[in-house]
Amino acid sequence: MTDKLITANHLGDGLVVFLTAKGGWSYKLAEARVIPEAELEAALAVAKSQHEAGIVVDPYEIETTVVEGIPVPVRLRERIRAAGGPTVTYGEAEIAERAATLKHAG
């Protein structure tokens, strides 16, 4: 049986959040509660009530492994999502990165 995490988006800012051990939500994957299969149903019920209370949107469970105490979601999609942003730099940072690469190459 794989361990699970419960994730959702925060209603107000839309950002990705994880259900924590205290029953709250955190933007940090490291603070996510790793949920054994047997406890999943109860945890999902909590998450669903938070959806209904208008705190988060559309909670769902994802499969995870735990590496050195930190959860690492199994699917690539969930790893990217859990990272809180794209795998590429964006905006001004992207321009700076390309400039640095060019400088390095030149």
Next chain:
Amino acid sequence: MYRYDEFDHEFVTARVAQFRDQVGRRVSGELTEDQFKPLRLMNGVYLQLHAYMLRVAVPYGTLNSEQMRMLAHVARKYDRGYGHFTTRQNIQYNWPKLSEIPDALAELASVEMHAIQTSGNCIRNVTADHFAGAAEDEVADPRPYAEILRQWSSLHPEFVFLPRKFKVAVTGAERDRAAIQVHDIGLHLKKDAEGRLGFAVYIGGGQGRTPMVAKKIRDFLPEEDLLSYSEAILRVYNLNGRRDNKYKARIKILVHETGADEIARQVEEEWERIRHGALKLPQGEVERIREYFAAPDTLTALPPSPALAIERARDPEFDAWVERNTHPHRIAGHVSVTISLKPIGGTPGDATADQMDLVADLAKRLAFDEIRVSHEQNLILPHVAKSDLKAIYDELVVAGLATANAGLVTDIIACPGLDYCALANARSIPVAQRISQRFGDMERQRDIGDLKIKISGCINACGHHHVGHIGILGVEKKGEEFYQISLGGSGDENSSIGEIIGRGFSTEEIVDAIETVVDTYIAKRESHDETFLAAYRRLGQAPFKEALYGTA
């Protein structure tokens, strides 16, 4: 360009107030997500992989400097300092907070912009040739008709809950730069033997999981019948389009399953009923709308620019940029300029707020205050005097916007993919970036010539891979990203759907595979003038298959 009248102002302002109330009720818990979701989608607000996403309409891709400055302002104030220009000539912001979106929309409304009908099963933003009103080969400007369609389709009560979304594109030239044959309705504005304006009407084109090239159901529809005929098409679709299966709900499936001849018959039958009614376009109204799009009075013919010739001879990079990134203009001494949003190794279609401001500034000072968004995710200055090209180029260089690659192998269309999109199965942007780097050498790109690579991160095909000369589709296979290559697609007046060449490639393999395809073309082309697409159509899959897989 079109300016709002009192009705438009009132309508958009009222819509912002309505949405503000809906957001307020959602945040206070009065509305559930199930109740709120269709409301937010009607206002262009999605919940994506990482955050909310706001899609703002740029009607037929046309905007002025004030509007572009506002897009920059919204990027700074409500987002993370950048925006993403899309294949539907719109802009998307990736990080707005729900509670702030009504404020952003209110600011956008102050410059006549909105997000209405940028999502949902309605008639979406009408797209048009990005060189409209400027191109030398144009019969007439398609944008007045796009605007008429916008007014007719905005909150059209009969068509706000269609079986599925509905996209209309219009072109005014034989050379189709608006990909009309892969739209639900494609309109080709032309003249008949008597010189009257009208449209060839195509329906049932589209990409997604079931790509189809549209069928022409009428060779010439008089201008005055545009709305009644469109209404007849929409009515036949609305009544008969499938609502039982989301994946079979687009008009292309209806046309395919019923047959184009039968659909055409039904459309004509319905049209006969309504064509002499209220939807007949009064000539005066067409003229009134057309006047909004008239070129500025100061846009007059100019003699050849000796300074330009000198500068081109002096600066080979500038010369290359003029060669690739300018397009012939109908007024002597002018061109349309493509501002590439495809820097080598960059994210296709992204622009920072500062870059948007610069483009706005250039448009205001040197380009008759007009800007376009192209469906190929670049920006266009449609009216530029040739004598101003060097000044514009120099400023674009400083801002990193002068890549001389319009239409070349690094001018890649890519959807946001798994880096941003909740629906994606694989990433698109990093693949685009790596291909761009691989072919980054400008001399090599120019030697390869016209070549459109288009990348989608899932079967929904937002990256138009089906009509890429080389199309790349990202899929998930056993938890890994895989990329399927198709060849020979095209979205122009000779549209075709690309053919899958064989098994997919891993993330590590895909760039090499693309290079193999390109090298095969170079080796097999009859001359430098035979483009990739022409060579593929002559050669077929065999040599490419052999090069990729070692078997014919």
